[in-house]
Amino acid sequence: MVLLNLMPRTLDGQITMEKTPSYFVTKEAPSRVCTMNCQTKLIVVVRDPVTRAVSDYTQTLTKNPGLPSFQSLALKNSSTGLVDTTWSAVRIGLYAKHLENWLQYFPLSHFLFVSGERLVSDPAGEMGRVQDFLGLKRVISEKHFYFNQTKGFPCLKKPEGSSRPRCLGKSKGRPHPQIPSEVLQRLRDFYRPFNQRFYQMTGQDFGWD
Numbered sequence: 707m708v709l710l711n712l713m714p715r716t717l718d719g720q721i722t723m724e725k726t727p728s729y730f731v732t733k734e735a736p737s738r739v740c741t742m743n744c745q746t747k748l749i750v751v752v753r754d755p756v757t758r759a760v761s762d763y764t765q766t767l768t769k770n771p772g773l774p775s776f777q778s779l780a781l782k783n784s785s786t787g788l789v790d791t792t793w794s795a796v797r798i799g800l801y802a803k804h805l806e807n808w809l810q811y812f813p814l815s816h817f818l819f820v821s822g823e824r825l826v827s828d829p830a831g832e833m834g835r836v837q838d839f840l841g842l843k844r845v846i847s848e849k850h851f852y853f854n855q856t857k858g859f860p861c862l863k864k865p866e867g868s869s870r871p872r873c874l875g876k877s878k879g880r881p882h883p884q885i886p887s888e889v890l891q892r893l894r895d896f897y898r899p900f901n902q903r904f905y906q907m908t909g910q911d912f913g914w915d
C-alpha cells in the first residue's frame with residue numbers, strides 16, 4: 707500500500723487513477739485509502755461470483771498446472787457439499803462482505819459498480835456510466851468498439867496512438883475448464899444470499915441468480 711503515498715500530484719483538470727484488484731478484498735485498504743483522500747471515487751467491477759471463482763482457478767492453473775481439481779478446492783467435503791470460504795477464489799466473491807468493510811469509511815455515493823457481464827455485452831454502455839461517474843464528457847462510445855469473433859470479446863477499433871485494432875491479451879478471456887454442474891449449482895446456492903444482500907446494498911440487480 708506504499709504505492710498510495712507515491713501517487714502523483716493531481717493538478718486542476720486532471721484525474722489520477724489507480725487500479726489494484728486486491729484493494730476491494732483487503733481489510734486494511736478502506737482506512738488507508740481514506741487516510742490518503744476520503745473524497746476518492748471508487749470503481750468496482752463485479753461479475754457472477756461463480757464464474758469469477760472459475761476464472762480465478764483458471765488463472766492459477768496456467769501458473770501451476772499441477773493444481774488439484776476445482777471441486778476439491780471449492781468444497782471442504784464432497785459428500786456434505788460444504789463450501790470452503792477460506793479458499794481465496796471463493797472468498798473474493800463474497801462482495802457484500804467486502805463492501806460492508808468499505809462502507810465503514812466511504813458513503814455509497816463514492817462507488818460505481820460496473821457489471822463485468824455488461825462490460826462484455828455492452829462495453830460502450832458501461833463505459834458511458836464510468837465517464838458520467840467521473841464527471842467526464844462522454845468521449846468513448848459505441849464507435850470505439852467492435853466484437854471480435856475469434857477472441858469472443860469486444861475489442862478497441864483504434865486505441866490512442868495506434869492505427870490498428872487492439873484486443874486484450876491472451877490471459878484475458880481464456881477458456882474455462884469444465885466443472886461438474888452439481889459443483890457449480892452448489893456454489894450458486896451458496897452465493898445466492900450474499901448476492902441478494904449485495905443487490906440490496908448497492909441498489910443494483912446484477913442478475914446472477
Ligand SMILES: Nc1ncnc2c1ncn2[C@@H]1O[C@H](COP(=O)(O)OS(=O)(=O)O)[C@@H](OP(=O)(O)O)[C@H]1O
Nearest residue numbers: 727761762764825826859860861874877878879880
Ligand atoms: N473485452 C474483453 N476482452 C477480454 N476479456 C474481457 C473483456 N471484457 C471483460 N473481460 C473479462 O476480463 C476477465 C479478466 O479480467 P481480470 O479481472 O481477471 O483481470 S485482472 O487480472 O484482475 O487484471 C476475463 O476473464 P476470463 O474470461 O475468465 O479470462 C474476461 O472474461
